[in-house]
Amino acid sequence: xxxxxxxxxxxxxxIDMLKNLVPGGRTHRLSVVIAGMLKYxxxxxxxxxxxxxxxxxxxxxxxxxxxxxxxxxxxxxxxxAESLMIDAQVNYERVNSKGRKFSIAESAVQEFIRWxxxxxx
Numbered sequence: 001x002x003x004x005x006x007x008x009x010x011x012x013x014x015i016d017m018l019k020n021l022v023p024g025g026r027t028h029r030l031s032v033v034i035a036g037m038l039k040y041x042x043x044x045x046x047x048x049x050x051x052x053x054x055x056x057x058x059x060x061x062x063x064x065x066x067x068x069x070x071x072x073x074x075x076x077x078x079x080x081a082e083s084l085m086i087d088a089q090v091n092y093e094r095v096n097s098k099g100r101k102f103s104i105a106e107s108a109v110q111e112f113i114r115w116x117x118x119x120x121x
Contacts, residue, residue, distance in 0.1 A: 002041050002080060003087075004054040010040075018088035027094065027104050034081055034104070035111035038062075041080070065113060074109060081105035081112075 003011035014037050022030060042062040048055035061080070064073040082105045085092040092105040 001054050001058055002037075002084065005045050005048060005052065005058050006041055014084065015088045018085060018090055022085065022088065022090035022092075022104070027102070027107055030104050031107035031111045034084060034108035035115060037084060038077065038080060038108065038112045039115055074113075077109050077112060078105055081108045 006014075017033070021033065041058065045055045045058035045062060049059040050056070058080075061073075061076045064070075065077060067073075082092055085105055093101060093103055095101050
Protein backbone atom coordinates (compact mmCIF):
# COMPACT_ATOMS: atom_id res chain seq x y z
CA UNK A 1 0.00 0.00 0.00
CA UNK A 2 2.84 2.41 0.79
CA UNK A 3 4.32 2.06 -2.70
CA UNK A 4 1.05 3.09 -4.36
CA UNK A 5 1.02 6.25 -2.23
CA UNK A 6 4.66 7.42 -2.25
CA UNK A 7 5.31 6.17 -5.78
CA UNK A 8 7.50 3.41 -7.21
CA UNK A 9 10.62 5.58 -7.50
CA UNK A 10 10.67 6.61 -3.82
CA UNK A 11 9.62 3.15 -2.67
CA UNK A 12 12.34 1.56 -4.80
CA UNK A 13 15.01 3.75 -3.22
CA UNK A 14 13.74 2.83 0.25
CA ILE A 15 13.81 -0.89 -0.54
CA ASP A 16 17.33 -0.59 -1.92
CA MET A 17 18.42 1.30 1.20
CA LEU A 18 16.96 -1.37 3.49
CA LYS A 19 18.57 -4.19 1.51
CA ASN A 20 21.94 -2.54 2.00
CA LEU A 21 21.62 -1.11 5.50
CA VAL A 22 19.70 -3.70 7.52
CA PRO A 23 22.01 -6.73 7.41
CA GLY A 24 24.87 -4.97 9.19
CA GLY A 25 22.95 -2.08 10.72
CA ARG A 26 22.29 -1.28 14.35
CA THR A 27 18.64 -1.40 15.42
CA HIS A 28 18.62 2.00 17.11
CA ARG A 29 19.79 3.60 13.86
CA LEU A 30 17.68 1.54 11.47
CA SER A 31 14.52 2.15 13.45
CA VAL A 32 14.84 5.92 12.96
CA VAL A 33 15.37 5.50 9.21
CA ILE A 34 12.26 3.31 8.91
CA ALA A 35 10.27 5.67 11.16
CA GLY A 36 11.23 8.47 8.75
CA MET A 37 9.88 6.43 5.86
CA LEU A 38 6.63 5.98 7.78
CA LYS A 39 6.43 9.71 8.60
CA TYR A 40 6.95 10.59 4.94
CA UNK A 41 4.28 8.04 3.96
CA UNK A 42 1.93 9.62 6.49
CA UNK A 43 2.49 13.08 5.03
CA UNK A 44 1.96 11.99 1.43
CA UNK A 45 -1.08 9.88 2.36
CA UNK A 46 -2.64 12.91 4.04
CA UNK A 47 -1.95 15.12 1.01
CA UNK A 48 -3.37 12.57 -1.46
CA UNK A 49 -6.24 11.22 0.68
CA UNK A 50 -8.97 12.88 -1.41
CA UNK A 51 -7.64 11.71 -4.79
CA UNK A 52 -6.34 8.23 -4.04
CA UNK A 53 -8.18 5.35 -2.33
CA UNK A 54 -4.98 3.75 -1.03
CA UNK A 55 -3.80 7.10 0.30
CA UNK A 56 -7.09 7.51 2.14
CA UNK A 57 -6.76 4.03 3.68
CA UNK A 58 -3.16 4.69 4.66
CA UNK A 59 -4.08 8.08 6.14
CA UNK A 60 -6.78 6.40 8.24
CA UNK A 61 -4.26 3.86 9.56
CA UNK A 62 -1.90 6.63 10.63
CA UNK A 63 -4.65 8.78 12.16
CA UNK A 64 -5.90 5.95 14.39
CA UNK A 65 -2.66 5.92 16.36
CA UNK A 66 -3.17 9.60 17.29
CA UNK A 67 -6.89 9.35 17.98
CA UNK A 68 -6.83 6.29 20.17
CA UNK A 69 -3.57 4.52 20.87
CA UNK A 70 -4.43 0.83 21.11
CA UNK A 71 -2.76 -2.44 20.27
CA UNK A 72 -4.81 -2.59 17.06
CA UNK A 73 -3.57 0.78 15.77
CA UNK A 74 0.02 -0.09 16.76
CA UNK A 75 -0.32 -3.44 14.97
CA UNK A 76 -1.55 -1.76 11.77
CA UNK A 77 1.52 0.47 11.61
CA UNK A 78 3.75 -2.44 12.60
CA UNK A 79 2.38 -4.31 9.56
CA UNK A 80 3.48 -1.38 7.38
CA ALA A 81 7.00 -1.38 8.83
CA GLU A 82 7.26 -5.14 8.47
CA SER A 83 6.03 -4.98 4.87
CA LEU A 84 8.85 -2.56 4.01
CA MET A 85 11.37 -5.02 5.35
CA ILE A 86 9.70 -8.04 3.76
CA ASP A 87 9.75 -6.26 0.39
CA ALA A 88 13.47 -5.59 0.94
CA GLN A 89 13.92 -9.28 1.78
CA VAL A 90 15.63 -8.51 5.08
CA ASN A 91 14.98 -9.97 8.50
CA TYR A 92 13.42 -7.58 10.98
CA GLU A 93 13.61 -10.01 13.91
CA ARG A 94 16.83 -10.23 15.88
CA VAL A 95 18.24 -11.79 19.03
CA ASN A 96 20.48 -9.86 21.41
CA SER A 97 23.60 -11.21 23.12
CA LYS A 98 21.50 -12.45 26.05
CA GLY A 99 19.22 -14.45 23.76
CA ARG A 100 16.27 -12.03 23.97
CA LYS A 101 14.27 -11.57 20.75
CA PHE A 102 13.42 -8.10 19.48
CA SER A 103 12.09 -6.50 16.31
CA ILE A 104 13.58 -3.68 14.24
CA ALA A 105 10.08 -3.04 12.85
CA GLU A 106 8.62 -2.68 16.34
CA SER A 107 11.40 -0.27 17.32
CA ALA A 108 10.65 1.71 14.15
CA VAL A 109 6.97 2.06 15.09
CA GLN A 110 7.94 3.25 18.56
CA GLU A 111 10.22 5.87 16.95
CA PHE A 112 7.38 6.85 14.60
CA ILE A 113 5.02 7.39 17.53
CA ARG A 114 7.61 9.43 19.47
CA TRP A 115 8.74 11.38 16.38
CA UNK A 116 7.77 14.79 17.78
CA UNK A 117 8.54 14.02 21.42
CA UNK A 118 11.51 16.10 22.55
CA UNK A 119 11.64 16.23 26.35
CA UNK A 120 14.46 18.80 26.33
CA UNK A 121 12.17 21.45 24.80
